[in-house]
């Protein structure tokens with residue numbers, strides 16, 4: 001195949017601006033998927049993303065296209081990308097494998113937080129961008145205003161912009177022609193030694209690890225002996241091919257092509273996303289590794305326990321499989337005296353955690369329990385004797401909001417310790433920039449912003465620095481037994497309120513027992529809240545007939561002593577449902 005006829009591109013856009021719908025039209029127009037087989041949003045094969053209507057995993061696809069009135073045939077490799085802020089690292093992975101991208105903007109919504117975030121990523125990769133305004137069929141489309149904003153924010157000229165409806169296909173063929181005209185073919189060298197970039201990987205039950213690659217230089221053939229650069233692992237290629245969108249075998253992949261490689265590697269840790277594949281005859285000195293990706297850093301941590309403790313091993317295996325194509329997921333072992341063996345799992349954000357929980361359920365039939373989320377805190381020490389100061393991560397938060405919600409949005413941000421750093425007015429929206437503790441996300445910031453803007457605000461964030469924080473540990477005890485899974489780190493200012501709320505909530509969740517239960521919430525070692533659950537009063541007098549007062553008192557007395565003995569010896573057992581109700585509602 002002629003390298004000059006390959007176009008590798010992505011569609012980048014804010015959530016819901018129409019990426020998947022546009023991808024469907026492209027598949028149709030190029031006859032990649034016959035119309036009768038076209039389930040809506042074909043690329044979005046992950047059942048969870050279908051349910052939620054957002055793209056989570058990227059799925060590449062190869063399309064063939066003949067330009068009208070010409071004999072030249074082109075190969076278009078489209079890589080669909082996720083739009084949610086929690087998954088922006090996947091976008092940067094995709095972009096590194098492309099030469100160009102369609103910057104898709106909804107004509108009714110205009111530029112939003114992820115439009116700008118993805119635009120910046122694309123610039124870093126020096127991609128050719130085609131600005132496209134979508135949904136022009138809608139009566140409330142504001143193509144002119146959005147055109148102005150595309151000009152003032154990114155500098156695109158009116159003549160560069162395409163106006164389409166991904167839904168009814170208007171101007172989509174024109175867009176394909178522009179992709180061919182404007183996006184350059186891959187620039188790698190055929191005669192150079194092989195270098196292929198792994199931009200994604202999945203684990204297949206039967207075939208092992210399937211690596212998604214872009215051949216940057218040279219070519220790669222079936223039965224080639226290859227080496228994974230970073231791990232120095234050597235292996236033979238058992239199958240190779242491209243996505244159409246299902247896997248289609250071929251003999252080789254040439255310079256500039258995007259496809260898959262199966263090597264028979266079973267150990268999923270050996271195939272690192274971002275790694276370079278080279279031929280095993282070449283040494284690392286002879287071939288330079290391609291720039292890898294910045295590994296995404298998990299920011300939110302949860303304890304994760306199987307609801308059924310027999311599922312512990314299955315949970316571990318399942319996490320290992322998920323980690324293969326989700327480099328942001330990390331875990332370490334954790335043990336709770338109440339929930340047994342589990343893991344401390346790191347996620348990119350709350351949505352990421354929710355999605356992993358659903359994937360564990362749907363793909364591995366696992367019911368899991370996530371304990372209270374925590375962000376990554378640090379401690380700083382001035383001297384060896386120093387007890388240390390708690391530091392917490394801060395972010396630069398950008399809120400994109402319509403003009404009429406600026407007031408309420410500012411109120412939310414100020415209430416969440418945000419310091420206004422900048423405010424920029426555009427034609428139909430405002431961008432507010434704040435310095436704010438990252439932990440506000442786990443305290444409900446996203447929902448508050450949505451509510452303050454009637455659902456219109458969109459956000460983007462970048463982690464900035466660690467700052468000193470008035471943080472303090474909170475511990476919950478029942479009859480002097482610390483309940484490990486209920487401990488957390490909170491702000492000092494909210495200590496007494498949170499302590500009172502926790503104590504009361506636990507009181508309402510715990511069933512009565514034969515003995516008295518004393519709930520204490522300690523903050524920095526001091527009891528800030530206390531609740532009591534009285535025991536069932538067993539009627540020890542029931543069997544007594546006569547009314548001997550002295551015997552009666554003696555029995556009651558014995559019962560009292562028995563109870564206090566039970567209290568001090570009782571190894572408190574807490575029903576799982578009670579813990580669940582505490583943990584799952586935060």
Ligand code: GTP
Pocket residue numbers: 013014015016017018019020021022053054055056082083084134135136137138164165166167168
């Ligand atoms: P994420 O995967 O969540 O990032 O969303 P997406 O960008 O892939 O958006 P998607 O294609 O799922 O479209 C979002 C909604 O907009 C769907 O209800 C589409 O039917 C609708 N939509 C997309 N393009 C058009 C269009 O040109 N016109 C109209 N009227 N609706 C459209």
